[in-house]
Amino acid sequence: MDTEKTLTPDIRHPEYARLRFRIALTVILVAILPMVLVSGIILFQFDRFANRMVYAHLGELVLKHRQNIDFFLKQRLSDISHLFRSFGVEPLRHREFLEQRLRVLQEEYSYVFVDLGLVDEQGRQVAYAGPYELQRADYSGAEWFKRAIRRQAFISDVFLGLRGHPHFIVAVKRTWEGRDWLLRATIDFVAFNSLVENLAIGKTGTAFILNREGEFQTRAPGGAPKLTKQQYLNLFKKGEDALRSAASTLNTSDLLLEGHGYADEYLDRYLPTGSMFTVEKISEGGTRFIIVAAFLKDNQWLLIFQQEMADAFAQLKQTQLMTALVALFAVPAVVALAFLVAGRVVRRIARLDFEKELMNRQVIETGKLATIGELAAGIAHEINNPVAIMVEEAGWMQDLMSEGVESEENRREFERSLRQIQTQGRRCKEITHKLLSFARKTDSRVQQVQINALVQEVLELLSQRTRFANIEVKTALEENLPLLEASLTEMQQVFMNILQNAVDAMEKSGGTITVTTRREGERLRVSVADTGPGIPATNMARLFDPFFTTKPVGKGTGLGLSICYGIVHKMGGTIEVESQVGKGTTFHVLLPLSTAKG
Amino acid sequence: MALATILLVDDEVPFVETMTKRLVKRELEVIPAYDGPAALARLEENPRIEVVILDVKMPGMDGIETLSEIKKRHPLVEVVMLTGHATVESAIEGMKKGAFDYLMKPCDIEVLVAKVTEAAARKRKQEEKIIEAQMREITSRRT
Incomplete structure (x- = not known):
């Protein structure tokens, strides 16, 4: 069950859920914000533009219409003024002539003129042509007359007048034989109305x-x-x-x-x-x-x-409604799409993370194999010594056998040799056990690790190498350190790598390695200081790069420190390096005591 | 009279002790030493030493260094190197520095005895040649 779980990427992990949400939110913002902005600006601008257009259009129509009406009124004035000018006052005083002129005008202007009348300055209608019996009508008291007699031309308001029917009058004034005369005409209300209502x-x-x-x-x-x-x-x-x-x-x-x-x-x-x-x-x-x-x-x-x-704004409103509807449908679509895309991206990321994790494990395993290879040379020698002793003891026993074991002295010698073989055999067993404890498959399960014991175990594995390389190993391990929550094999690997590097650095010259453990608040500091040649500044930046090595071909893989970094970083710890060329190098590994992440 | 006088140098005490017993049984005179400086001291004390059996890997002064030092001070003394892991490099280096031969540890005692006897013989032969040369010089001076 457990292995099953680690073999497939865990997409339901809260970290991925959060990532998915963040990606979706970003996509939504990126997609919707410009859309809202642009449509907002367009709507606003369109609104203003459409408003102006509507007003301008109406304004133009009204102006034109006003002009039409104006022209109509002036034309009527002009018509009767023309009668005055062409014929003078005299012929217009005769009803027959007036009726004749009215007919001509009516034929010409489709009965816009209802009647014609000539009025003297006392307000008496001298002549009348039209459908009403208004011959000799007296307008002296009429409002329109009082105003018209004072002007060259006049257009009245609509009024009921003598005929009891809404109408209005156009009138022009002319002076003849020292007296003022008014020629007036009634304009058909219906005709005028239809002209106005035309709009x-x-x-x-x-x-x-x-x-x-x-x-x-x-x-x-x-x-x-x-x-x-x-x-x-x-x-x-x-x-x-x-x-x-x-x-x-x-x-x-x-x-x-x-x-x-x-x-x-x-x-x-x-x-x-x-x-x-x-x-x-x-x-x-x-x-x-x-x-x-x-x-x-x-x-x-x-x-x-x-x-x-x-x-007036029906069309504008319709367009706005359409835009709003489109936006209304677009927003859920974008949101759905964003979550879909985010889901896909996160699945992809989870897959990659998972592959990276697998790769990391493989790299750690590979790095360990390389470390074991390096160790093996030292271990081989270490095992070879007890083996050589055992062979010699066996040989000695054979030598004694040829003499016979009867004598007390030979028997004692025989027993001593057997004990020595046993001693050396146990020594071999210890060495192989130490190596095996390191070589077993990396187990990344977190357990409680006693850091001092671990450091000592690793130092013991390297003791043969340090002894032959004239390296003095000093330890300053703080007592009663709390237990570390970590993978035992990974921790072994970290310190084995760092210590091996220290030994490698001093293989030729000898020197001192000092391992210190100390608690610093919620962290454990493990420092490994050597007195080797130090690391040049140019190599410092690449120290933790994978495959970066200064060791001869076949000796180092360049993976050691990069693996250390990976392991420590995964635990939420850090590795710091101090180095002075000619003086030595110190690696500080800082490990969190609790709530190790990952 | 012993077949040869040898100096056995190794940092493993039980190894030296048992090996000594076995070599003595094979009529060799064995002087033990447990590190490089001790070996050089024994050589100074005992001019009788003809062959040194020298372990390559030792803490402090290692086999190759000890070999150089021995050859410098006692050029005629033959050295048989003994090692746990005979790598090509250390073999070449040892031979260059004048070792008589190389043997892998653990080795058969008879092979070792044969090698040591051979080395001792060569040393004696060398010494004879030197004496001969010195004699010739003396006689030629007389005539």
Whole structure:
């Protein structure tokens, strides 16, 4: 069960779960953040752009429409002014002639003119042509007459008048034989209405005209006014503010009317009113409206276009909704994808980690084999000595046998030899056991290790080498050190490697190796100091690199220290090296006493 | 009279003791020593020593060093090297430094005795030649 577990990468380890979460989060951030930013910026910019477009479009439409209406009104003035100019006052005093002119005008302008009338300066209608019985009608008291007689040209508000029917009047003044005469015409309300209402956009966009009293000069929008009268009246004030700010800039569309001469007063005062203005209003019902308005007729009328906000921006809203929907579907997709990708990456990493772990184990094993190889030479000699003694003792016994064992002296000698063989045999056994204890397969299981005993065991294995290389071994081992949580075989390997290096360094010259163990807080410090030639600075940086060696070919693999580093690092410890060329080298191995990781 | 007088040098005391007994039994005079400096001291004391049996691997002064020193001070004394692991390098080095021969430990006692006798014979022959040469010089001076 245990081996089974170590043979497959453990993907469910919390470390991997965290890694997966982190990768997924990064992917999500990287993918979604720019998306949100970009779509946010686009939406915002698009919103502003679309807003401007809608307003500009409406503004243009309203201006054009205003121009149309304006042109219509001026054209009507011009028509009757033309009658005055062409024929003078005299023929117009005859009803027949007037009726004839009315027919001509009606035929030409599809019955826009309802009637024609000539009024003298006392307000009496001298001649009348039209459907009503208004011959000799007296307008002296009529509001429109009082105002028209003071101007060259005049357009009235809509009123009921004598006929009890909404209509409005256009009138021009002319002086003949020292008296003022007015030629007036009634404009068909329905025809004018349809001209104004011509501007209908979307579902709720309607146009209408309002006078300064807040009275509708055309039919109310959509049958009933959507805003209160006061709200509409406020528009005039807004418009005048807009006028003032635009007073300096003339709109070229208005200059088209310049130089007609017949409606100077109207024209003069109208000229600077070129600008239209836009406001947003909320009705009592809570509906938001866009209102685009422009002055007409001497600033007395306001052409108003109104449209519900929702209607005007319907397309924009639809686009925004689409974008939001796309984002809504994209986010879960990105999140799901991120986790999928992260899962794959982590599985891959776990696999690699696992392979690395296997490789590490193999390297440690290989390094150990090399160490054993090196040890073997020393051990062979060590074993050879007792073997040689045993052979000699056996030979001596043979020598004695040829003399016979009867004599007391020979018997004693015989027994001594046998004891010596036994002694030397035990010596051999000890040596092989020591070697075997090191050579057995690396067991990375953590157990309790007495570091001093371990150091001494390793030193004993090397005792033969140190003895022949004239190396003095000193130990300063602190007593009662706590037990170390570590793999026994791995620890053996670490100190065997470091100590072997020390012996190698002093093989020729001899010297002293000092091994010190000490507790430092929550760590154990094991120092191995030699008095060898030291490590040159150039080699210092590569000391723990695998396959880096200064030993002759066939002697060192260059794996020893790199394996030591790997083992110690895995335990959460560190290896430090101090070295002075010509003085010696000290390796400090610092091992954590508890909570060894890995 | 012994076949030859030999100096047996090895750091293993039981080995030297038993070997001594066996060589004595084979009519050799054996002087034991347990390290290089002791060997050189014995050589100084006993000019009778003809052959040195020398272990290569010894703590302190090793076999090769001892060999050089012996050859320097007593060029005529023959040295038979004895080693646990006869590597090519140490064999070459020993021979270069004037060792008579090399034997692997553990070795057959009869082979060792034969080698030692051979070495002793060579030493005597060398000495004879020297004496001969000296004699010739003396006689030629007379004539």
